[in-house]
Amino acid sequence: MNRRRLNRARDAAGPLLISIIAWAVLVYLVLPLAVVIAISFTTTEYLAFPPVGFTLNWYQRFLADPSYVDAILLSGRLAFGSTLIGFLLGVPAALVLKRGRLPGAQMLGNLFLSPLILPAIIIGVGVLQISGTLGFARSFEAMLVGHVVIILPYIVRTTLASLEGFDTSLEEAAQDLGASGFSTFFLVTLPLIKPGIIAGCLFGLIMSWIDVEVSIFNTVIAQSPIPVKVFNYVQYSVDPMIAAVSAGTIYIALILVLLLDRLVGLDKVAGQQK
């Protein structure tokens, strides 16, 4: 009797201990972001944590500085541009790889995923070299082609994954009933693999939005995406204004996470990245 009670107590202690550790780790994950957000509201001229008072002054100052607004717009154009190109290249490629009955499709698939395991800094260097040869070194276009390389794997992988668990008899049925290959794709296939494509594109968008390693080799100071601009700033000094800029990127991250949850469901996404 005693022993059973002891066992039960021990059984309850395990999950309790695990949930305490888990929540401590979650706090660790959120703490630096919360700190950046908190200090962006301080009324002091220096970084103060906990913040002193409350002001939106730093946000006003950064939004009034055209160089920051330009950097955010540049990052936005890069993210949307590279995601669009990544979508146009990645989805058809995944479709053919899965359905084309090609010899060596597996190997080609690995080729499309390989930028994931290659250091981003080496991709950045490589893009610098090729764009120099082709005559567009250190420009928006150079960053764009580099970002497409790093986000393409995300789009190809999620599209491949959604084609994996796919009931092909639905497509066969459509074609038996007289639908052309073209309309079968748009009316049957596309709606079914849409969540995978959306997840891949959102991941691509984010990877471009937060990239420093590829951009830093292919940009000039006057034309930097926002993470590079923050990076160049933080190396020399830190102040509440840069905290406000950083906090702004955290709000965008939150919006994207919630969007992903809404459109695809976070459970499904979790197994997909990297």
Added chain:
Amino acid sequence: MHINRFWAAILLGIPLIYLVVFFITPLGMVVVDSFSNREGELTLENYALVLGDSYYWRVLGYTFWIALVTCVATLILGYPLAYYMSLIERRRAVRRLCFILILMPLFTSNIVRSFGWIVLLGREGLVNETLMWLGIVDRPLRLLSTEIAIIIGMIYVMLPFMVLAIASVLQNMNGALREAARDLGATAFSTFLKVTLPLSAPGIVAGTLIVFTLSISSYVTPRIMSGGRSVVSSMLIYDQFMLVFNPYLGSAIAVVLLVASFALIVAYTLLLERRPGRRASP
């Protein structure tokens, strides 16, 4: 759905051409550059310099050391969180909150995340204040620009990858196996040790591989957390390309880093395959 050959060639051909031009060719150029000098001659001098100088070996060794520590630490911190998330499968709201909290840092730039740690690890930062309040130290410690700072920053950046890799395996695990072990009289702890842990091995392998490969090439976090000193290989590569303007030496360092990391990853996967009963594929 049948795709005819013509369309298949176009739909796959264009993306392939893109990859060849902007991914394969640039890599080839880096490799060629590593065997070249300013005069455009083929040479081994870059490799002679990189492999002959103990400084480069030390930096490479340090790069791998940081990656290893990061790997082990993220596994120790990440596993309980991933396991917790598999225990609360039915509490969907809590699970969703966990996912949001894990993905938020992942969706924030490394630079912003490192910035948060600069504030936390400062002389009057939260970490020092807490340590002093607890009476562990009586003067603030110098944490910024130290090895501890680099490692804390790296663990922070890599942790979400480890958690998600393990969680995705635990999430798909057959709960009936756990219940069977319990019904047969195993304690919760031995059920974990003999059933859950071995079954989650593929997640551990995938997680450690991801964290290791990302860690050795990480640039932003070590740069910020080390206070700008060049301590890991990726920084040397950056310095050669952007500050010293010697892309040839920079390329050689990049190739050495790449070859060394591939060799280690292959060794790691071979080691795992050899072990009986633990045949895990990433």
